[in-house]
Amino acid sequence: MTTIYVTRHGQTKWNLEGRMQGRQDSPLTPLGEKQARWLGARLKEVTLSSIHTSSSGRTKQTAEQIRGERELPIIENHSWKEIDLGPWEGRLKNEVEKEDPDRFHHFWNKPASYLPDDGETYQDVIQRAGNELEKLALSQEGKSILLVTHAVVLKALLAYVSEKSLEDFWSGAYMHSTSLTILEKENGRWKVKLEGDTTHYPS
Template sequence: MTKLYITRHGQTEWNLEGRIQGQKDSKLTTLGEKQAEWLGERLKNVEIDVIISSSSGRAIRTAEIIRGKRNIEIVPNDNLREIHFGQWEGQLHAEIKKYWPDEYRNFWNFPHLYKPVGGETFLQVLDRVSNEVEKIISKYEGKNILIVTHAVVLKALIAYFENKDLMDFWSGAFMYPTCLNIVEIKEDSRKIVLQGDISHYQANEKVYND
């Protein structure tokens, strides 16, 4: 059996500021580093064979903290980077909601109608990450794989494994920083056995922004 342990990066400075990150980047906060440490402690007895991380700095740093002192290779992967938000990247949610109200509403409520302002559609992200995860599953068959990525990519992977309609993209668990998702791969079956779990949190801290 191949087992995927999939998580999101820890809280970042732009999360706190309410800025869209996408394929731009900001550093983990002190809490974000703690969130990664908590997940690392939770997974310390799991024999992880390889860590595949989005090549964005916030994801790589999260992967490094989760790995700790273990001798596990971290493989950066451009195709696991967050959705490209185009002109929205680096801007405050409040600004985006003011200047692109229809697009912002569709992004969160009607993903099948969302048209990006110079970035990616949800379908493009789904295509990108589903193709990549199938390559990963094929290459590391029978292994335990930790994937460190981003909120929209995580939801895209869940949507892919559950074969959701695009309009249901946001349904299911919210993807908090360093939440844990586990997918078991057996031959042609893919079963999500854990989704959006934050039971490793040692404080009641939650982040709702990108």
């Protein structure tokens, strides 16, 4: 069995400000660093062979905090980056909603109808993330690894594994910062063992 522990990066400055991030980046907040350390403590007894991350600074920061003192390689890959949001990136959500209300509504509520002038569709991300997931599982067969990525990519992975329709893209657990999702592949079949879990957050 191949087990992939998947998480979203910790809270960032732009998350707090309500900005669309996409391929652009902002650093983790102090809380974001703590969230990553909480997950690191939860995974302390898990035998991981490696940590994989997108090439964005916020995921690499998160991966480093989760790793802590463990001697694990962190392998970055551009294919795990967040959805390309084109001209929306770095913009405040309320500004985007005001200027492009229909497309903004489709982005959050009608994924199959979201068609950007510049950037990626949800189907683009599902194909990109699904292809990369299969490559990762093949290269790490029989191992347990950690993948640090982004909210839309996480949802795309779940859509791929569960063969969801585009209309159901946002269904299921909300992907909070450093929430934990576990995907398993055995005998050529994928299974979602855990989705968007945050029990490592202090109560």
